[in-house]
Amino acid sequence: MRWQQLFADLQAEFDEAAAAEERAQLPSRARSETAAVRLAERLGGAVGGRVSLRCRGAGEVGGRLDEVGPDWALLTDDAGREVLVSLAAVVAVSGLLRATAAAEPAARVRAAPDLRRALRGLARDRSAVGIVLDDGALLTGTVDRVGADFVELAEHAPEDFRRSGAVRSVRAVVLAAVAVVRTLTPGAA
Template sequence: MRWERFFDDLEDQLASEWEAERAALDTEAERLRLSRVVLRERLVALVKRDRSTPSPTFEFTDGMIVVAEVSGVGADWVGLEPAEGRRGAMLAPLGSLIGVGMQHPDLLRSARPDDTRSPLADRMTFGYALRDLVRRRTAVVVHLAGGKALAGTIDRAGADHFDIALHEPGAPRRADAVTGFRVVPFAAVAWIRLDGHAAL
């Protein structure tokens, strides 16, 4: 009888050790998986979040904090639809984000992004999105990382910069309304507001 109990104890001990080892491996595998998740994937997961809960907050290099929903994500940018006020859609380079605040369920869900990736979205760079604004002749307000804002219409978008014709916010771009021109590096942009247009 004592031998049976002894073997049962050994069996239980071995099972406990196996469970502890498997838990350690699972923990390490999870750490490894999380080490490969990029911010872009977490933002993509927010596109389909439950919008009956409070919206995430986005903080930018110019100090602006916006409560918004993610409406689209490109290769290196995020499109936002502000939850408060009538500010118009926003476009921001991922590098201009300082932080994203969200509810705990969204935080956990975004840490497990879908494996379904869009090859097209992966190729849609910030420059690509700006070239679409050029084609549409969309009036914008460009907020720079230093806190300054430039209102106008983007005339051209290069590989790492764009040209903007300055004019009154919301006004159409007409030669007689243009007050100046600026060349703006992408790296200087905190975020861009698109006046009166749907989200990206």
């Protein structure tokens, strides 16, 4: 009986030492896991909520966060316009709750269409857009095509539809310079 008590005491000591080691590793493990979270994944937990993104060239862009891709976020602003934001242009985010972590599995966010594919959707829809570049310049027109590292914009006045007589020029814009893309409503002016 004394042997059984001795083994039980040793097992209890071992269990307590293992639990103490586990507790000591928790903060380090949490920091390590947090260090692996990308901005797109962090934003994924805030989908449906209101956020504000501070962007190079475009300033504060706020609204309801509708969707997040690996390198973009889609918001609906207070005017009801869709706003596509390049995450490469984002310098700060506000409106995230502490509890918002990667709600979507990271692999799902990474598998979503990238910025080029999102812009190709605008080209297919023939949507009039305003493109804010990372230097603050605003270009308006219709996305004609999207290449590997550029977007081609048929420039026209925001209130006009894309018609050959309305197009002032066609401009290729480097994707890395695109900060924000807002949908416009031609003919609304």
